[in-house]
Amino acid sequence: xRAKDRRGARHPQLASDPVVHxxxxxxxxxxxxxxxxxxxxxxxxxxxxxxxAGPVCFPLSTEEVQGIVKIAARHRRNVVARGAGTGxxxxxxxxxxxxxxxxxxxxxxxxxxxxxxxxxVEPGVINLDLSKQLRPLGFHYAPDPSSQQACTIGGNIxxxxxxxxxxxxxxTSEHILCLEVVGADGEVMVLGGLDAEPAGLDLRGAFVxxxxxxxxxxxxxxxxxxxxxxxxxxxxxxxxxxxxxxTVSAVxxxxxxxxxxxxxxxxxxxxxxNFVHAGYPLDAGxxxxxxxxxxxxxxxxxxxxxxxxxxxxxxxxxxxAEDAEARDRLWKGRKTAFGAIAQIAPAYYLHDTxxxxxxxxxxxxxxxxxxxxxxxxxxxxFHAGDGNLHPLLLFDPDEAGVLERVHGAAAEIxxxxxxxxxxxxxxxxxxxEKQEFMSxxxxxxxxxxxxxxxxxxxxxxxxxxxxxxxxxHSCADLSELARAGEGIWA
Numbered sequence: 001x002r003a004k005d006r007r008g009a010r011h012p013q014l015a016s017d018p019v020v021h022x023x024x025x026x027x028x029x030x031x032x033x034x035x036x037x038x039x040x041x042x043x044x045x046x047x048x049x050x051x052x053a054g055p056v057c058f059p060l061s062t063e064e065v066q067g068i069v070k071i072a073a074r075h076r077r078n079v080v081a082r083g084a085g086t087g088x089x090x091x092x093x094x095x096x097x098x099x100x101x102x103x104x105x106x107x108x109x110x111x112x113x114x115x116x117x118x119x120x121v122e123p124g125v126i127n128l129d130l131s132k133q134l135r136p137l138g139f140h141y142a143p144d145p146s147s148q149q150a151c152t153i154g155g156n157i158x159x160x161x162x163x164x165x166x167x168x169x170x171x172t173s174e175h176i177l178c179l180e181v182v183g184a185d186g187e188v189m190v191l192g193g194l195d196a197e198p199a200g201l202d203l204r205g206a207f208v209x210x211x212x213x214x215x216x217x218x219x220x221x222x223x224x225x226x227x228x229x230x231x232x233x234x235x236x237x238x239x240x241x242x243x244x245x246x247t248v249s250a251v252x253x254x255x256x257x258x259x260x261x262x263x264x265x266x267x268x269x270x271x272x273x274n275f276v277h278a279g280y281p282l283d284a285g286x287x288x289x290x291x292x293x294x295x296x297x298x299x300x301x302x303x304x305x306x307x308x309x310x311x312x313x314x315x316x317x318x319x320x321a322e323d324a325e326a327r328d329r330l331w332k333g334r335k336t337a338f339g340a341i342a343q344i345a346p347a348y349y350l351h352d353t354x355x356x357x358x359x360x361x362x363x364x365x366x367x368x369x370x371x372x373x374x375x376x377x378x379x380x381x382f383h384a385g386d387g388n389l390h391p392l393l394l395f396d397p398d399e400a401g402v403l404e405r406v407h408g409a410a411a412e413i414x415x416x417x418x419x420x421x422x423x424x425x426x427x428x429x430x431x432x433e434k435q436e437f438m439s440x441x442x443x444x445x446x447x448x449x450x451x452x453x454x455x456x457x458x459x460x461x462x463x464x465x466x467x468x469x470x471x472x473h474s475c476a477d478l479s480e481l482a483r484a485g486e487g488i489w490a
Contacts, residue, residue, distance in 0.1 A: 017489075019075045019099065020055050026067045030058040030105075041100050044085045044092040045147075047349045047406070048432050051093035053080075054489050056100045062180065062188060062218040065101060069216065070186035072099050072462060080464050081216045083123065083155030086147040088350055089431030091159060091211045095466040097489035101216060103154050109133060110219065116194065117224050118177055123154025123217045130222075139224040142169035145427065146335050154217045159429035160209030164260040164334065165291075167385035171427065173208040175223040181207065181215035184458035194221060206453060211429050212464040214457035228293035231259075232303040233327040236310040237284035237317035241265050241380065244286040245360040247313040248384040251290070252357060254309060256302050261385035262289040262334050268379040268392070271340040278329035281317050288384070289334055291327075337381045338392070345377065345394035349406050352428035353417035355387045366416045367391045374409040388426035389417065415440070430468040438470050447473040 023031045032038070033055050042051035054077070059065045072079045078098035085092055094100050107124035114137060121130060127148040131140040144163035145151055151161070157179070162171040169175075178192040192204030207214050238244045244263045251258065264272065265286045273280040280287055288310070292302040307318050321327040333340075341348050355363045364380060367389070371378035377394045393409055395402045414424065414437050424434045424441055438447060451473045455461070466474070 017055070019071065019077055022071045022075070023055055023057060023068065023099070026071065027057055027059065027064060030060075032056040032058075038100075041082065041085070041102065042094060044082075044087045044090060046088045046090045046093070046431070046433060047347075047403070048090040048093060051090075051095060052097045052489065053094045053100045054097035056102060058102050058105050060105055062182065065103075065106075065182045065216055065218050066186045066188065068099060068101055069182055069184065073184070073186060073460075078462050078465055079216075081154070081158075081212045083152035083158070084126070084147075084150050086145075086151040087155060087159060087429065087431065088352065089159070089425070089429045089433040091429050091431030091464070091467055092155075093432060098465075103216070103218075104152065106154075106218065107152075112137065112224070114139070114224075117226075118194065118221050119224050120219060120221050121153050122219055123152060123157070125153045127151050127153060127156060134224055135227070138227050140227055141175065141222060142166075142225045143172045143175055146338065148335070153220060153222065157208050157217050157220060158210065158212050159427060162383065162386075162388065162427035164262050164289075164331075164383060166427075167261060167383065168257050168259045168293075169225065173205060175225075176204060176208055176220055177223055178221035179204055179207060179217055180219035181217055183215045184460055184462050188218075189215065192221075207457075209429070210454075210457075211431060211468055213454050213467060215463065228259075228299075230296040230299045231291065231293045231327065232299045233289070233291045233321040233330055234303055234306055234310075235280065235317075235319045235321070235330060236288040236290065236307075236315045237281040237286075238288065238310075238313075238315055239285045241286040241364050242361040243314040244288045245357075245364065245384060247288055247310050247315070248360070249357045250309045250313060251306055252385065254305060256292070256305055258290050258292045258302070258306070258385065260289070260291045261383070263287070263380070263382055263384040264289075264334070264337060265380045267344060267377075268337055268340065268381055271343045271379075272333040272337050274343060275336060275340045276329055276333040278326075278333045279319065280330075280333060284316060289330060334381070341379070341392060341394065344379070345396065347395055347397045349393040349395070349410060351389070351391050351393070351410055351413055352425050353389050353414055353422055354424075354426040355389060355417050355420045355422035357384075357387045359420040359422070360384065360387055360389075363389065363416055363420050363422070367413055370409050370412045370416065374405045374412075376405060376409055378409075383426065386426070387422070389413075411437075432467060435468060435470060438468070438473075444473075 038053040080094040104124040106122040110120040
């Protein structure tokens with residue numbers, strides 16, 4: 001099939017692009033140029049628009065990714081890698097009609113090496129599918145983003161994703177041992193290694209969280225974690241989010257680091273309970289979902305301490321999941337919370353900042369005040385243990401001018417988080433969303449060193465240009481990107 005639209009007819013304009021000719025020679029009908037597919041892949045799960053995809057490629061192997069990147073280099077075209085498109089910061093949105101490399105068909109678990117506690121996976125492996133395959137062997141993959149039923153390991157590596165259980169187990173970078181990567185010149189690099197202390201610079205650590213600007217992952221050796229012998233999950237209800245946040249800080253101060261500590265406020269708790277019927281208290285102003293694991297005796301002691309601290313901080317109800325099924329229902333509620341928003345509003349903007357645990361309560365109150373000032377409803381779901389806030393600004397996209405208010409409120413939330421000593425992102429990345437705020441968190445020298453690192457991997461700025469770094473510190477000029485995409489790809 002050559003440069004055909006959805007009706008199967010030859011598309012003469014697109015067929016005239018020599019890039020399409022070369023890509024089709026490499027991939028055949030796994031090159032797509034029709035407007036509908038390109039439009040779909042010009043967005044991700046964020047609220048941001050304005051992307052424009054060029055030819056879309058679906059490689060099956062490292063060699064095919066190499067071929068695509070070498071074709072792009074030969075024709076001086078940019079490349080954007082994309083997984084499942086679940087990202088929320090606009091990092092996968094193609095700017096200026098680049099070649100889009102979709103890695104979802106590279107979805108093999110190549111090997112599981114129990115003795116070495118690692119698995120080799122391709123970037124299109126869905127996060128939860130890996131844990132499902134490992135579970136009968138007594139292991140799992142610890143990073144568990146809320147989108148784990150859909151997101152891919154490659155995308156998790158791109159944004160250094162976290163999840164509820166990153167409090168005890170760490171974010172994605174803690175679980176990546178070695179990466180096979182295709183660089184901007186089309187050559188394969190191996191970053192990191194399987195030794196405890198690989199020789200040389202930690203380029204693996206530099207690469208994870210690079211948002212596709214440093215190379216395209218084609219395989220990864222990931223650390224697998226043994227399933228704990230005992231798990232206890234507690235659900236605590238409080239009158240206010242402040243009490244729940246104070247409980248979190250007190251638990252950590254007591255020397256306990258739970259596997260997870262998640263907080264949801266009143267409105268989202270009610271929506272979740274209507275969906276999963278897991279026993280969330282409908283009269284609570286906020287709930288705290290806390291999970292501890294380890295030995296039977298140790299986890300029991302930790303659970304008792306958390307319950308006691310919760311009571312001391314005003315818990316109105318405390319419940320421990322009686323079995324694995326009840327625990328799964330509670331976590332299903334937390335993991336599907338964003339979908340439950342549809343009961344309240346037709347759309348939402350999910351934000352992502354980090355603040356010190358001690359500042360959680362005060363920043364939360366600022367978030368509610370900011371939303372009220374902009375005439376918006378906000379609900380909060382967040383990784384309380386590590387201070388990772390996820391306010392959801394709810395809105396009706398058909399309401400005139402509402403997006404301007406949403407973005408205005410989001411900007412104030414970012415600035416409130418930074419003023420409290422926080423950071424721009426805990427797990428969603430910078431992408432387009434927080435690009436303009438990078439200069440508010442980092443000084444000129446910091447940004448210059450980040451740009452130098454990027455150029456060290458990609459001197460030509462071909463890979464995912466126009467993201468993360470402010471234009472004054474970026475090697476990519478968006479006006480040049482726009483000109484590159486003029487003409488037949490408009």
